[in-house]
Amino acid sequence: MSADQRYAYEVEDLHKRYGDSTEPANAGLSFRIEEGEFFGLLGSNGAGKTTLIKQMIGLVRPDRGSIRLFGHDVFAHSRYTTTHVGYMPQTAFALNSLTVREAVYFSAHLRGMSIRAAKRERDTLLEALGLTALARKVVRQLSGGERRLLQLAVTLTGAPPVLILDEPTNELDPSRRRQVWDLLRDLHQRDGRTVILITHNAIEAEQVIERVGIMREGELVALGAPAELKSSLRSRVRLTITLGEGDVLPDYLRIQSEHRGRVVALVDSADLPRLTKDVDLTRFPEFTIHTATLEDVYVTYA
Numbered sequence: 001m002s003a004d005q006r007y008a009y010e011v012e013d014l015h016k017r018y019g020d021s022t023e024p025a026n027a028g029l030s031f032r033i034e035e036g037e038f039f040g041l042l043g044s045n046g047a048g049k050t051t052l053i054k055q056m057i058g059l060v061r062p063d064r065g066s067i068r069l070f071g072h073d074v075f076a077h078s079r080y081t082t083t084h085v086g087y088m089p090q091t092a093f094a095l096n097s098l099t100v101r102e103a104v105y106f107s108a109h110l111r112g113m114s115i116r117a118a119k120r121e122r123d124t125l126l127e128a129l130g131l132t133a134l135a136r137k138v139v140r141q142l143s144g145g146e147r148r149l150l151q152l153a154v155t156l157t158g159a160p161p162v163l164i165l166d167e168p169t170n171e172l173d174p175s176r177r178r179q180v181w182d183l184l185r186d187l188h189q190r191d192g193r194t195v196i197l198i199t200h201n202a203i204e205a206e207q208v209i210e211r212v213g214i215m216r217e218g219e220l221v222a223l224g225a226p227a228e229l230k231s232s233l234r235s236r237v238r239l240t241i242t243l244g245e246g247d248v249l250p251d252y253l254r255i256q257s258e259h260r261g262r263v264v265a266l267v268d269s270a271d272l273p274r275l276t277k278d279v280d281l282t283r284f285p286e287f288t289i290h291t292a293t294l295e296d297v298y299v300t301y302a
């Protein structure tokens, strides 16, 4: 990190346990996110991702530890936090009786933009997210995916320097998902925004994220660039193969998933020559071999 680079977030020794729950939701988390970084947070259900994020925007108080946003304590400077972070939660969108264009316009205006600037912002965001044709529709009449896009548009209003997005591509069809990833990549590369993304879709996220944290049981069990984490895997090669009736694979393969004869397995690089000797892969109707993906890292750690 160069001398003039700042941290967007500095999280130190964060602990959180809800009510009389025996297991902590967050247990001793410490990490930093650089200004302008695209950071992905992965982890299975209940790993503690949402709790961490809610603490980072000052919605949930930790039992112990500190969180600084550009050097400001998020709880002592709650106004600073709300004006500098755009948060898109997983929960349903609230502005149901407004039209799409009103929802975006009012959000921009409430974030301090003049009437003129808010109108311009509204038109730009609706266009960027492919919502212009729906501008006059009432929010409650939108489909789940359309609502999700609108929620993203509202989150982006006022151009907050930090975006925290909880599963932004959930419920979207493949072409809309691509549109969202392209937009986020643009906001990051062109405008230098810091993006913090929670996702279960490691394969798609891998295209955009620069560093990833993997959570399990309230702790960060892996933190690094996707390439670094992939190269740290012992089983570096992924084999996908469709088996026929009675076919069996050697037991040194680590099976990750199996569905209707389609098997995904991880193979130690050292075992690859042995595998190609033991199994005549060309006899199978379908197989692929490639280096491990971020999803393999996720499945290994989470």
Ligand SMILES: Nc1ncnc2c1ncn2[C@@H]1O[C@H](COP(=O)(O)OP(=O)(O)OP(=O)(O)O)[C@@H](O)[C@H]1O
Pocket: 018, 019, 021, 024, 025, 043, 044, 045, 046, 047, 048, 049, 050, 051, 052
């Ligand atoms: N308001 C709450 N009250 C009590 N327990 C909670 C509350 N919110 C979360 N928890 C518990 O804290 C733990 C972490 O939950 P959290 O929602 O942070 O996980 P997550 O990684 O975001 O999960 P998911 O991927 O399913 O959204 C879980 O055991 C959950 O049951």
